[in-house]
Amino acid sequence: MNGKVLKPLVIGLLAAALLVGLLPGSSVDSLSAASAPDAWTIKLSGLRTQDLGTSYYNALLDKYGVEKKVDKKGVTVTYRGLPLRYAIAMIDGADAKDPFTFDEALWKNGYNVSLVAKDGYTASFSTKDTAPDALIIATFEDGKPVMPMTVGDTAKSLWVKDLASIETSLAPLPAAAEAAAFSLDLDINGTKASFTLADLQKSDLYMEAKGGYTTSAGTHYEGVYGGVKLRALIERYAKLAADDSVVFTAMDGYEMTYSGAQIFDEKDGTWLLAFRLDGDYLPKDPGFIRTIKVGPANPNIDGHLSVRMVKKITVKQAGFKDFSLQMDGQMKWTLDRSTVESCTSCHKVTVTFEKKGQVDTYTGFPAWLALAYVDDPKYAPHKQDTSIATYNVAAAQKGYKVDFVAADGFTVSLDSRDLDHNDQVILAMYKNGEVVPDGEFPLVLVWDRNAKKVPTGIKNVKMIAGIKASGF
């Protein structure tokens, strides 16, 4: 055999010998655990998740390892391992690295620990009933290495061989986590909103009442449902008409459409987006949310009408037209329709307007509120902390010019002092309960016929496209 062959052969043999630990300088693991380095991993889950691998286990074992003598079929067996508390310490708090602090108070308070073997066998205990050092994660049995197992001063059902994971109830179950992450999405004429179940539970639209449905097989189901009122929720964003379509999209992609007329049909009960039944939250199927009618009369609907697993509600109104309002002054803003609608919803005022003997009711918001967008160079409504007042009272009372400009250029100029806190002069989106008609759309400047203060020079301005403030 020549040197060219011999040298690599020797190197190979040396490497092999090193790997099997025949030579000095082998890993510490070969002394403290016959398992090869990182030969196993125990998955831990609690407030955090962590893998307990061989290397870290062995380091802990060297420091904190203990022996437990137990009786196995009449024979005393000695196990060496790491008290369970050291593994639990890795996941019972926010500590993300060594040294991990074991939360003894939390243990005494009580939570569930599940020990899971590779074959799936799982045994659990409550920490209230078990001392933190009762169990060890053992890797030696009478001096011989074994795959990690729990053993100790407990019932034998908790002596779990081939330990694969330790789960605690400190981690929310997937069902709970999924429910917490769920959101109901709304798309009302392009305005989007999302609500968690917690949001809906806190809503002022939440109610509980009895209702039910009957399947096509004739099976009758009923109960006390809790949820938010469907029509009221939608109408926070748009006023429904009978011929509008409300599309429910379920989590599995299925869609069902109700007409506005169906939603208006509440003579026997109220349509709910229900997420509770008889005190429990609905599980994902048929929940998390389903539509149902409820009320004192315990209405019962056809099962097909109860939409399950509702994820999204989309409304595109038949006569829906978009618009924007240009604001110009110390700042410039373009207010979209949903902003104007929100303003109307939150600051709703209805006036009785009379013109040439014709009397109509108009609903909108006080014109002076819109001036907050343009009456100073810094602050605008809903753009900063609510503690900051955005309407510049001083400027309004000092006086500046406010032009209401229609789409055709027609302009009426008023004084800010006449508009200041004058709730009876409004920018209206609705006339006699409906969206203002063509010819007035999108906004109309009107005032109450009995207004205490009618601004000098005010005229009815239709089709308002913008408001300009100047002369500061």
Next chain:
Amino acid sequence: MPVAGLVPAMDGSHRAAGETAPPSAFEKGDPMSRRLVATAFLATTLAILPALALDITVVGATPSPADRSSVVSAQSLKILETPLVLPDGSTARGLALGEVAPLLEEAWGLEARGADGTKAWSDDTLAERLYSIYLVESAPAAPTVPGAPGAAPASRGAAPKAASGWDLVIGKERFRGVESLRLVGSLLAEDGLEVWLSWEGVPELKAEIARFAAAHGKRIKAVEVPNTQSKLQTVARGGGALPDLAMIQSDYVPALAGGKLIQSVDWFRMDELEPKGYEAFRSEGHSWAVPFYYDTQLVFYNKAFVRSAPPVDWCLDDLAAMARPLKGRVKAPLAWNVYSAYWLLPFMLGFGKDSVVDPDGGMTVNDGPTAAALHALLGLMKEGLLEPAERDAMVAWFASGQAGFILAGSYSIPQFSKLGIAFGVAPYPLATRGGKPIAPMLDFKGFAVSRRTERPVLARRLVQALVSQGFQTRFTSALGKLPASLAALENSRGRNPWYPQLKRSAELGAIVPPADSYTVFKNIMWKLLRFILTGQQTVEETLATAQRLIDEGGGPQ
């Protein structure tokens, strides 16, 4: 619980009205006098039998105050005995040792003393096997001369006695005339189990569980829950206490396993149970419930119209041919819930689908077999033979003689018998002559073990009892269910008049797959099938839509 010899379960004497032979003299008597005669018979039988009580002792490795001895009377043994199929294939009357032995956490030794002397067995898994070790009525011992060829060897230190009373059967070994048993192990301390039950037979199941609990001095709460999946998820979300065991069906598995609410039962494999049952609860490479019983789908026919049973190898065309003369005479020559994907699946398989769920876990509906199945059903409807009907309507028509043939679950057998309907059952036909069978769905129910149970051994012992041969024979035959226990099913041969049809259906049947995609498929098809069946859309259009929705909503994970 039927007392052996007095009230047979499904022994062939269970008859439907119109099918009976004239009652015997015994049956003609009033119920009370029949009971008195039976009691006298039993008392006489017991008096003749040796008054043999069986001593069972549980000891630890070393004597201790915890050692426990109990005596089981011959009467108790007699009451508990049922027909059994033994491991060597022979039949006997007896009971499982687990029915009378104390509950054990573990056991590693068993010693028997009796006519065959003393014999001991060592096995670390003994505690898991007590329901597969049997006490059977002794067979008469053949006279032997010690040392003669073929004579049974005497155990050391004892002269062979004439066997009487009970024999112990372990595997293929039989120890004759057992008088005492000594189990080396430790008693089970776990207590306070909660079990959720659902579906049919809950009162009977509760009674059995109560008997088990009383026999072993344990507290076990059995609760009827309409939908165990929903309740488990709801309770888990609310942080409430989960049960230790819950009855589930196959399609619950993905949500419950994925939701970490149940534990894998790979460690609970029992060869004595129907393998398809384990498959029914298999998902992501693990089994998630121990099969308990199952139902299959059958063709039920009205004997007023159908005089002879269909041939074993009949096909769909034969069914149509048998139904055709009923057109105009009844409301529905054929009736079943055509709107349901569950009742469509067998036809999909019969018309060529290899499996319900694709190898990658998805479901394909936009394919030839599904279209062929739907066209075949539409053909029957167009011809005026098949009337779609949901279950309640279908049963009402059948009961009133307004339907000739229906498809229904085997669980309907006891119901129809009670209603006094003159019916017959047949396995599903082949889809086409000489073709594949329309494969009935096998709907398994099983016991899932909670992932958070603090009583895993007691839970396991209860499940071992519930899937044992004796219990399964008692429970399933009374309810018309198919037992997960292979031996219990074999036991019913000759006793259950529907055994041949049930057995054939079990052999042909396909399991309801525990896959998310099946749930998506079921929900989507439930909504879309009516478009086809009402003629609003073509088969091809609807299947294309369905496939798109299935792929979007619930394809392979």
